[in-house]
Amino acid sequence: xxxxxxxxxxxxxxxxxxxxxxxxxxxxxxxxxxxxxxxxxxxxxxxxxxxxxxxxxxxxxxxxxxxxxxxxxxxxxxxxxxxxxxxxxxxxxxxxxxxxxxxxxxxxxxxxxxxxxxxxxxxxxxxxxxxxxxxxxxxxxxxxxxxxxxxxxxxxxxxxxxxxxxxxxxxxxxxxxxxxxxxxxxxxxxxxxxxxxxxxxxxxxxxxxxxxxxxxxxxxxxxxxxxxxxxxxxxxxxxxxxxxxxxxxxxxxxxxxxxxxxxxxxxxxxxxxxxxxxxxx
Numbered sequence: 112x113x114x115x116x117x118x119x120x121x122x123x124x125x126x127x128x129x130x131x132x133x134x135x136x137x138x139x140x141x142x143x144x145x146x147x148x149x150x151x152x153x154x155x156x157x158x159x160x161x162x163x164x165x166x167x168x169x170x171x172x173x174x175x176x177x178x179x180x181x182x183x184x185x186x187x188x189x190x191x192x193x194x195x196x197x198x199x200x201x202x203x204x205x206x207x208x209x210x211x212x213x214x215x216x217x218x219x220x221x222x223x224x225x226x227x228x229x230x231x232x233x234x235x236x237x238x239x240x241x242x243x244x245x246x247x248x249x250x251x252x253x254x255x256x257x258x259x260x261x262x263x264x265x266x267x268x269x270x271x272x273x274x275x276x277x278x279x280x281x282x283x284x285x286x287x288x289x290x291x292x293x294x295x296x297x298x299x300x301x302x303x304x305x306x307x308x309x310x311x312x313x314x315x316x317x318x319x320x321x322x323x324x325x326x327x328x329x330x331x332x333x334x335x336x337x338x339x340x341x342x343x344x345x346x347x348x349x350x351x352x353x354x355x356x357x358x359x360x361x362x363x364x365x366x367x368x369x370x371x372x373x374x375x376x377x378x379x380x381x382x383x384x385x386x387x388x389x390x391x392x
Contacts (some may be wrong), residue, residue, distance in 0.1 A: 212238040217312030217341055221320055222327070222372055224303030227341075229312035236262050239306065244268050246305040248296055250275045250315040271296050275315050285315075285353050290322055291362050297323060298364040300371070313342040314350055321354035326362065327374035331355060 215228035215235045230251070231239055245268065249255065252274035263270055273293045275285055296302055297319075309315035317338045324334045334354060339346045366379035 212241060214238050215308070215312070217316075219341070221307070221323070222370075222374075224300065224305065224370060225297060225323075226304065226306045227312055227316050227320060228306060228308050230308055230310050231259060231306075233258055233262075240266060242304055242306070244304050244306055246271060246296070246302040248273065248293060248305055248307045250293070250307070250309040250319065252276065269302075271302075275309075275318075277314060285318060285350075287357065287361070290319060290357065293319055294323060294326065294362045295364055298326075298362070298370065298375075299368045301368055303370065313345070314347055317342050318350050318353055321350075322357045322359065325354070325357060325359045326378070327372065329374075 213234045215231050215238070218226065218228040220226050226242065230249075231247075239262075244266070247263065247268055248271040250273055255270060255272065260270070262268075271293070273289045275289055297305065297307075307316050307319060321334045321338050324337070331354075335351055338351060338354070342350070360382075364378070364382075366382075369375060369378065
């Protein structure tokens with residue numbers, strides 16, 4: 112196989128060909144159509160550009176940008192590290208500080224009309240007001256703070272207090288009657304929207320929510336997964352044991368005011384059937 116000879120390094124080009132390297136442009140004309148006359152001027156006229164088969168492009172006013180000055184530099188954006196400050200939700204209509212919304216710690220919606228969180232602080236009041244709460248159910252033993260009571264009075268929110276001691280090791284009994292009474296409040300839609308809280312929104316609140324999940328026919332695996340998610344990193348085995356042994360059949364409710372949760376459909380009928388079975392034995 113033979114190869115064509117390589118051009119010598121001293122190869123000469125006709126004077127009509129400009130050997131200066133060209134920048135790539137769309138729709139370049141064939142090399143034989145480019146002459147020194149139409150390439151010698153850095154800024155060619157429109158007619159010369161057409162002659163060289165360069166397409167004319169007139170940017171619209173919307174895309175024209177003011178050139179950067181010689182001293183301009185691209186901004187150097189450095190993301191700030193997260194410092195643990197709660198997310199601030201600010202309404203777009205008003206940027207005043209009074210309208211900044213700070214959700215309570217460990218806040219979450221359990222089911223339609225029922226929320227959970229840690230103990231509400233003054234900075235959380237604007238956020239809670241947006242929820243349109245009718246009731247707050249607290250599981251703390253201490254007296255409710257004056258500023259919280261004032262907030263509730265101003266917004267016509269009723270307070271249900273079921274004091275429960277933290278179920279720490281060694282074993283401390285959670286009063287099952289108290290949990291049943293709290294669940295009766297949750298199962299009355301006249302109290303909704305309602306917020307459940309203790310101090311941190313983890314263990315006592317987690318126990319009550321876990322017992323509510325039993326009424327919703329959740330599996331123990333799903334109940335404990337939810338409990339551990341909110342109580343992390345200090346989940347308590349005694350809390351999970353209480354949830355597992357809790358007798359949901361003891362919970363009283365008014366079937367005329369049951370919430371419209373799909374998970375509890377038929378609860379009233381099941382309760383009546385169970386009670387009839389107990390009476391017949």
